[in-house]
Amino acid sequence: MLDRLPDYAECLTDPDRWAIATIAEVSGSVPRPAGTSMAVRDDGRTIGSVSGGCVEGAVVVAAIECLASGEVELHSFGYADDDGVSIGLMCGGDVRVLVQPLSTIPAGILSDLARPGRSPRIVRELPCDDAARNGGVRAFGRSLPADPSARARVLLPTDPTDATAGTGADTADFDERVRAALELGGAHVVEITDRSRPECPVVRRLLVESTTAPPRLVIYGANDFSAALAQAAALLGRHVTVCDARPVFATRARHPGAHEVVLMHPAEHFARETDAGRIDTRTAIVVLTHDPRFDLPVLARALTADLAYVGAMGSRVTHEKRIQELRAGGLAEAHLARLHSPIGLDIGARTPAEVAVSILAELILVETAARTAVSATSRRKLRDTTGDVHEAGRTCATDPQRTEEAIAWM
Known part of the structure; x- marks a missing residue:
């Protein structure tokens, strides 16, 4: 209830x-x-x-x-x-x-x-x-x-x-x-x-x-895409923070869907939130700034943390440059492999609202794969699959047997 x-x-x-x-x-x-x-x-x-x-x-x-x-x-x-x-x-x-x-x-x-x-x-x-029995409904x-x-x-x-x-x-x-x-x-x-x-x-x-606190989505970079992503993510029950160092863009008026809009250097904000214990395994980080001065310091730390998702917007050329810089900065290949970039699922998204759907779809996919035995890469259209529609995505909370197993892990 x-x-x-x-x-x-x-x-x-x-x-x-x-x-x-x-x-x-x-x-x-x-x-x-x-x-x-x-x-x-x-x-x-x-x-x-x-x-x-x-x-x-x-x-x-x-x-x-x-x-x-x-x-x-x-x-x-x-x-x-x-x-x-x-x-x-x-x-x-x-x-x-x-x-x-x-x-x-x-x-x-x-x-x-x-x-x-x-x-x-x-x-x-x-x-x-x-x-x-009541009204033909079988008691269980x-x-x-x-x-x-x-x-x-x-x-x-x-x-x-x-x-x-x-x-x-x-x-x-x-x-x-x-x-x-x-x-x-x-x-x-x-x-x-x-x-x-x-x-x-x-x-x-x-x-x-x-109930638990809603999972966090922290968006670094304020623009039309962050505004659309904040709006859509809030509807999914996530606590959304938008952070940017540029006062012209980091405004509440531009991001009515966000719970917080912070004017601060992204790296400083991420360090502050981490040190305060507000970044955890349920947190997703999305980087949208397109500026290596802001992107790289956040990604260098986020990719080594135990987070639900780390994604960065940019073309394949931008992605390759980022990877080279992060690798030169000492990040291991295992850490680099955790970066979702170019960001989102390939659904043909173009507008900021469509891109937001693409990013959130990938985030849900990654989170589901992390708590089930089904690989994210094996996901297909439902019409191309067999078996129960909801079976693959069902968590231990909905199955008594899996619940007991999950409790045993604690």
Whole structure:
């Protein structure tokens, strides 16, 4: 539910009338990832979407029914199920949706989640599979020990006691795994196990949601291309900084889409941000100045840092000159190979807006390749591929098995 929390302000003022539907788990090809949510009011009004239309109607029905019963429920929709096909889930995947009356979340937690400047974190328990069928929608859940007193509830992530009480589970191990999932960001399912019960070791399943600071895009060089790139990148949820040493170009009026416009020498800015710890593995650097006095000092340092992406605009002639200068400055071939230049994907882009799409497409491609086993060079048009549409780009956050593996790496 954290994905649209700012949009739920109206819901928080009247929680008795609203339910929140959150995608808890997905498999196969599905339109929206885990953590996507939608608010449903008792009169059918909705905020947001969990599937782009495939299962909205059934989720609205389930949410209204859960408001009437006061129960938290977990529903499953799948292509292989008659119910899934009848409601329009034709993409071939499976979606499990947690539907929860907003009133079941303690008011203190709701107010804390909505506090400005916070990075919200929430842990909710997934119900067992004995939930009733509602409106032809099949309830989903693993076979868990019967526990009539265990109502689905919200848990503070810093206090695992409620989740592990009476289960024989290792509280310290559970706490560590939840914290690891929180650090990963997004939505994850974490299972609480009791090793003393080998016949049914899973005693709780929790939906762990957290937000992280948006990834940064730092653009060095202020011009028409930086203005278009800043606008487009902000729409993708990135925190955009534009930096240039020329006061005529580094202006807020020229870059309305940027979060920050900084008048400073690019090398000084990059050094300052790095020393302050604001440049990390999720940061992308794009150099657009076309001036080696500005380009080379930034690239020399950026290419040796552990960044998500480093790209530089320029022709092939300009690129070769840059490489020669950087090589003469002592950069190893492995570092030089990290430079994306000429920048962007070859989609025939010409205008600043088209070039922005080209650059961001390459950035997404590089980031996806870094977190999956699929090489960026093997990407093709979707129509020329086989298998699930979303499978190659699916992260561990949307797959319980991969989530557990990712948590084990922490």
